[in-house]
Amino acid sequence: MALHLDAILARAGEFELAADLTVPEADRVAVVGASGSGKSTLLDVVAGFRLPERGTVRWAGRDITRLPPGARPVSILFQDTNLFPHLTIRQNLSLALNPATGRQRPGDAERIDAVLERVGLSGFGGRYLSEMSGGQQSRAALARVLIQARPVLLLDEPFAALGPALKDQMLDLVAEIAEAEGLTVLLVSHDPDDAKRFARMVIVVEEGQVTAPRDTEALFDDPPPGLRAYLGGG
């Protein structure tokens, strides 16, 4: 069980992204690189929002390249708009559980309560996003991806708007849950400290070229020239 990107070539206008790598199951991997290097394009290919021109995406040996985003074993946290603001948190989670109808089924209420408790939002189910703080909103968004119970979790800088302390708190919470649930996580971040704090492995994206995952500590001890330039080391 691993996430494979085999000889991927994806295009976004003039921009080209090439990737050929494997992310081991239940691993936490950071994706770092300069702005516009292709980090989010890489996540879009995995999530199914962008079809590659060439290559395949496989999970546990199964080709998922042409599956629509909702049918993939993947859930994603965006930078924003992770929940519908006109629905309560409970309605949002119910919709994530039953995307065909949005109607709650027997047993759903208990699952929703359990997930809310897991992210520290017990009793918040009846609230709207506008009635919650930034940190609580991030937790609610996390609850949404957790209730989808998919083995691969993609994080596209979802906590960038939070302050440093709150961001670290959220990353720790995700790491703890990922560990417990055995989730494979890809975290896109422009902040090297996030990668160091969260990920065991790091993927570097540079001008559309994606490297294979490398051990975080080893990578930052001896960064390749492109990453060094990005980190400001000349």
Next chain:
Amino acid sequence: MAPRAVSIIAALSVIGLVIGPVTAVVLRAEAFSGFRPADWQALRFTLVQATLSALLSVVFAVPLARALARRAFIGRGLLVALLGAPFILPVIVAVLGLLAVFGQTGVLNRVLSPLGLPELQIYGLHGVLMAHVFFNLPLATRLILQGWLAIPAEQFRLAATLGMGRGAMWRCVEWPMLRRIVPGAFAVIFVICLSSFAVALTLGGGPRATTLELAIYQSMRFDFDLARAAVLGLVQIGLALCAGLIALRMTSVPVAAKGLDRHAPRWDMTGRVMVLVDGAWIVLAALFLLTPLAMVVLNGVAGLFDLGASVWQSAGHSILVALGSTALCLLWALPLATRWGEWLGLSGIALSPLVLGIGLFLIVQPFANPFELALYVTATVNAFVSLPFVLRILRPEAETLRAEYGRLRGALGLSGWAWLWWVLVPRLKRPLGFAAGLTAALSMGDLGVIALFADPDRATLPLKVYQLMGAYRMEQAAGGALLLLMLSLGMFWLFDRGGRVGTAS
């Protein structure tokens, strides 16, 4: 938005509603023997009245819009808001109001006669023009007012610091704006007046004041000459298409303008004469637009309590038709609230309701009695005619919604149904309410295709009021008109209000 299949079904049904009736009309037109002098006269009158109506509306709108743009006064916001009202005002109500003021026994003649002055005659070209100006002066004013308010305040400040006089201000600031806006306003009103039917039916008529639409109606209703009606219908389509395309090229300003309730401060208009001139335009326009409506209310109150059962029955028909066409229009509009959907919906402006009605008549005739289906056909045609306006209202917000939440929808794998029920409808509640109100009011007041089909048992309220007028039962007609006015405005208010209540943030 909705699943692709639903969008395709909606699009195909709209295309079918265009192609089917037009084909039926074209096929029937083959049996046509040639244009009669009366047909040429109808074509000439259609073009003349549309040109003059547009010209007069725009000519009067320029000073009125300028006065509204540069003067602040109590009630200005209300007056500007009222300029939007004629859009949902039933034609027959406005006509009764105009008759009450300018008609043979109207207020003005009662003042003029004792003074020995000649009586005003409202029937004929000038009556048609007056009614068209009544409906379109507000539209032209809103379009031009928007242009005036779009002039950056800095330009007026700069002109003031340069000490520009009124002539220089006109040449450098105002005229360039008018040159951009006025042709579009003229073209839009010309297109609207080209397919004038109800006004021509009530105030025109006779060989010298018959529009093409009215000629189509007469061919159907009086001569039952389907081939002639079909050819006139084709000419009408050709005219509307040409004028519509020209209008589309010339129009640069959306009708649903926002922010018209403010005014642009000016430093060059403080003279007493200018204040008086602006004041006169505002007062005259308000009197012209509001007096007929006030007369409808005043004259209608007495008749309101003496309406026969047939009037109430026709009111019931109108409510059913309005609700039916509103439901159908929204069913079309929700999956078609895209760019290509809006293009498709524009056919609702290009295709005359009467031509559509004749086409449907021809299609239905071999299988059923078309007169028995009058209310269904009317509801369908009204929904189709309202579609372009509804799409104009819904599309911008629907597209924003798709842009903002499309990825979340994809990530969740929401079905079309779940997206519609949980996201689209609650998030579009406000524009949906407004659009539904507009459709219901337009449909409620429509006196078009129903006039072709309806027998007395299936008349809608506007047709009933027209029939009462024709029978010179003016008190009942006035009561019916007031009822129609209340129902149209009431329906608009109910739907619009419904869209605002409990709208989630």
